Amino acid sequence: MDTGDTAWVLTSAALVLLMTPGLALFYGGMVRAKSVLNMMMMSFGALAVIGVLWVVYGYSIAFGNDVGGGLLGDPSEFFGLQGLMSDKALVFTIPALAFVGFQAVFAIITVALISGAIADRARFGPWLLFAGIWATVVYFPVAHWVFSFDGGTAPVGGWIANKLAAIDFAGGTAVHINAGAAGLALAIVLGKRVGWRRDPMRPHNLPLVMIGAGLLWFGWFGFNAGSALGANSVAAVAWINTLAATAAATLGWLLVEKRRDGHPTSLGAASGVVAGLVAITPACSAVSPMGALLVGFGAGILCALAVGLKYRFGIDDSLDVVGVHLVGGLFGTIVIGLLATSSAPAGVDGLLYGGGFDQLWRQTVGALAVLLYSFVLTLIIGTAISKTIGFRIQDEDEVAGIDFTEHSETAYDFVARAGGAGVLGGKPSATVRVDAEARGANA
Amino acid sequence: MKLVTAVIKPHKWEEVRAALESFGVTGMTVSEVSGYGRQKGHTEVYRGAEYDIALVPKIRIEILAEAGDVEDVAGIVVKAAQTGRIGDGKVWVSPVDSVVRVRTGDRDEAAI
Numbered sequence: 001m002d003t004g005d006t007a008w009v010l011t012s013a014a015l016v017l018l019m020t021p022g023l024a025l026f027y028g029g030m031v032r033a034k035s036v037l038n039m040m041m042m043s044f045g046a047l048a049v050i051g052v053l054w055v056v057y058g059y060s061i062a063f064g065n066d067v068g069g070g071l072l073g074d075p076s077e078f079f080g081l082q083g084l085m086s087d088k089a090l091v092f093t094i095p096a097l098a099f100v101g102f103q104a105v106f107a108i109i110t111v112a113l114i115s116g117a118i119a120d121r122a123r124f125g126p127w128l129l130f131a132g133i134w135a136t137v138v139y140f141p142v143a144h145w146v147f148s149f150d151g152g153t154a155p156v157g158g159w160i161a162n163k164l165a166a167i168d169f170a171g172g173t174a175v176h177i178n179a180g181a182a183g184l185a186l187a188i189v190l191g192k193r194v195g196w197r198r199d200p201m202r203p204h205n206l207p208l209v210m211i212g213a214g215l216l217w218f219g220w221f222g223f224n225a226g227s228a229l230g231a232n233s234v235a236a237v238a239w240i241n242t243l244a245a246t247a248a249a250t251l252g253w254l255l256v257e258k259r260r261d262g263h264p265t266s267l268g269a270a271s272g273v274v275a276g277l278v279a280i281t282p283a284c285s286a287v288s289p290m291g292a293l294l295v296g297f298g299a300g301i302l303c304a305l306a307v308g309l310k311y312r313f314g315i316d317d318s319l320d321v322v323g324v325h326l327v328g329g330l331f332g333t334i335v336i337g338l339l340a341t342s343s344a345p346a347g348v349d350g351l352l353y354g355g356g357f358d359q360l361w362r363q364t365v366g367a368l369a370v371l372l373y374s375f376v377l378t379l380i381i382g383t384a385i386s387k388t389i390g391f392r393i394q395d396e397d398e399v400a401g402i403d404f405t406e407h408s409e410t411a412y413d414f415v416a417r418a419g420g421a422g423v424l425g426g427k428p429s430a431t432v433r434v435d436a437e438a439r440g441a442n443a
Numbered sequence: 444m445k446l447v448t449a450v451i452k453p454h455k456w457e458e459v460r461a462a463l464e465s466f467g468v469t470g471m472t473v474s475e476v477s478g479y480g481r482q483k484g485h486t487e488v489y490r491g492a493e494y495d496i497a498l499v500p501k502i503r504i505e506i507l508a509e510a511g512d513v514e515d516v517a518g519i520v521v522k523a524a525q526t527g528r529i530g531d532g533k534v535w536v537s538p539v540d541s542v543v544r545v546r547t548g549d550r551d552e553a554a555i
Contacts, residue, residue: 200494202487261488271490307490320490 002093005230009098012226016105019219020047020112026212026270027116029205030319034401035120036204036411042115042127047108049131054104055081061140062103063153070159073144077154091153092229102226103147110139110175114378116319117183118190120201121398124406126391130381134182138377139174142370146174166366167346167359169238170227172282172333173370180326181374183317189382190391192316194398201318206266213270217246220277224284234345238284242277245284245296249276252300268304275303275324279332283339286346291339298335299328330367337363444539444551445513447506450476451524451532456502462523463506468516472505482530501532507542507555 024043028036050058057075064073078084084096091099111131115122146168148157160166160173168174193201203209224242228235253272254264279299280292287295307323310316317323337360340350349355385391392398397405404410451459456473463471477498484497508516517534525531544554 200496202489202494202496257488257491261491261493263488265488267489304491308492311492323490 001087001090001095002230005093005232006095006098008231008235009094009102009226009229012222013098013102013105015219015222016102016109016226017219019216019223020044020105020109022212022215022219023109023112024212025208026216026274027119027319029208029210029212030116030203030267031119032201032401033204033412034410035403036208037403037409038122038124038406039115039119041124041407042122043112045124045128046112046115046131049128050108050111050135051104053132053135054100054107058107058135058140059100059103061136062107062143063099063148065154066144066148066156066158070145070157070161070163072141073148073154073158094229096153099153099229102229103143106147106171106175106223107135107139107143110171110179111135113175113179113321113325114182114186117187117317117321119318120193120402121190121392123391123393126385126389129389130186130385130391133381133385134378137381138182138374139178142174142178142373145370146171146366160366160369164362164366166333166362167286167336167340167348168282168333168366169285169346170224170281172278172329173366176278176281176325176329177333177367177370178329178374180322180324180329181371182378183321184315184326185375185378186382187315187317187322189379189386192314193318194395196316197311203267206270209270210266213273217273217277220246220281223277224281228285228345234285237289237345240289241280241284241287241292241295244289244292245280245299246273246276248293248296249273249279249300249303252276252297253304254300256301256304271307271320271324272300272304275299275328278303278325278328279335282329282333283336286336286340286344286348286350288341288344291341291344294339295332295335299331302331303328326371330371333367334360334363337361444542444555445508445510446537446539447504447508447513447516447520447534448537449504449506449517449520449524449532449534450478450501451504451520452526452530453500453502455524455526456504459504459520459523462519463516466515466519468506468508470506474503474505476501476503480530480533499530507539509552509555 020043024040028040031039057079060075060078061073064077067074081100089096145158145160148161150157150162221239221242225235225239228238250269250272253268257268258264276296276299279295283295303324306327307320338350338352340348340359341353342349348359350359351357393402393405477500479497479499484495484499487494487496506516513536517536520534542551542554
C-alpha cells in the first residue's frame, strides 16, 4: 500500500462528491424560482439512493469478477462490500475501500446529471425509483464495461476496457455519454413542460449557476486527476489538461455567443466550463496540454451550437444534458482517436499523430455502444414507470410550481417584511403551527 | 393640492431623491414596480434562445405637493431622471381632494 496514493484518492473522492451538490446549484439556478428546490433535490436524491445501492451491490456489479462477455460483474462477490475491510484488500496501491469510495461518487453524479433533462415536471418518488433501477441495469454494468480492468479488482473485467481497448480515462462514455443518452430518452418519455417555447423559462439565479460551475470545476480535478489512482505524473498530466481544456472551452463558447447572439453571457461561460470538463474527461491521459486546448476549444464551440438543436427536434431537454454531456462526451471520446499522442501517459497515437485509424474506430465503437445501450434501456425503464405508477406531475401542479406540490416548500420568501416579522393585516406573513403531540414525541 | 406621480428608471432614483431633497421636498412614497411603454420590454438570450421580457423594472415615486410647487417638483424629477434614451419614464400630476396627517389630524395644506 502506498500512503501518498491513498491520501490522494481519498481526497479526490471527497472532491468528486462535492460535484453533485455543485451540480445541484448549477441546475438549480437554471430553472425558475418555483422549481429550484425540486431540481436540487433530484441531485440529493441521487446521492442518497446510489450511495446506498453502491454499498449493497453496485460496486460488486461494476467491479466483481466478470460473469460473462465482459458485460457484468458478479453481484455476490463484494455484496455489502464483504471482505474489503482487511488491510490486505488492495486495488493497485490503495486500500480497496478507497477505490470503492472514489467510484461511488462517479455513480452518484452520473445519475444526478440525467435530472437536468426533466426539470420542473418529474414526481420525486418515481425519480428515486428511476435512479435506483437505472443505476442497477445501466450504470453499474456500463461502469464494469469501461472501468473494470483485468486484474484490477478482479481477474476478468469489462469488454470496453479490455477487449475493445477504447480509452476512457475518467468517464466520457460511462458517465457523460451514458447520462446524456439517458437524459435524451427521459426527456422524450416525460414530454415537454407546460408552456415550453411559449412561456419564458429563463434561469432564475445565474450567480447560483456560476457557483455551481465553479464547484464542478474544482471537484473535477478529483474526477480526472484522481482517476490516475495515484499521486503521480499521470495525475499531474490529467490535472493540467483539465485546466487547459476547460479554459479553452469557456472561450470557445463565449466566442460563439458573441458572434451569434451579440453578447458573451455568464450562462455561456458556466456552460463552456462544463462542456470543456466533459470533453477532456475521457481524454485527459491521452493528449498533450496543447491537445487539451484543442479538445476544449472544439467542445466549447460544438456544444454552444448543439444546445439549439432541441428546439429543432421539439424535445424539451430542459437544461441541455444532451447538448453538453452527450455531445461533449461523444466529442471528447472520439477525438482521442485523432489527438492522442504516445508521449502522453496512455501511450497511444491517434490519426493526426501517425497512429492510423486503429484507435479512432475503437473510440467510436465504445462511444456508440454506451449511447445505444443507455438510450434504449432508459426508454424502457422510463416508459415502464410512466405506465405504472406515473412519472409526471399534474399540469396544474407544474404551473403552480413543483417545489410546493412535491415538497410542500418554497425556496424564497418573496413577501415584503418576510420571515414572520410582517405587519400587513396585523399578522405575520407566515404563521407557525406546532402540533403539541408531535413535538412531544420528537422531544 | 396635487399628487405628483413619477415612474423612472431605477438607477436614476438616487439622483431624483437628492434633487427633490435640496428643493425642500420632505417626504415621498416610493415603490418598485414593473411595466412597459414604447420600448416594449427587452430581449434576453440564454444559451442562444431569445426571451422577450415584457416587463421592465421601474421606480414609482408619489409626492403630495401644494398646487404652487407642482410645476417645480415635476420639473425637478424630469430633469434628474432624464437620460434622453427610450424608457426614461413619465411624470404626471393629479388633483387631490383632501389630506389628513395621521399623527395630528391636521388637514389639507397643513398636512403636506
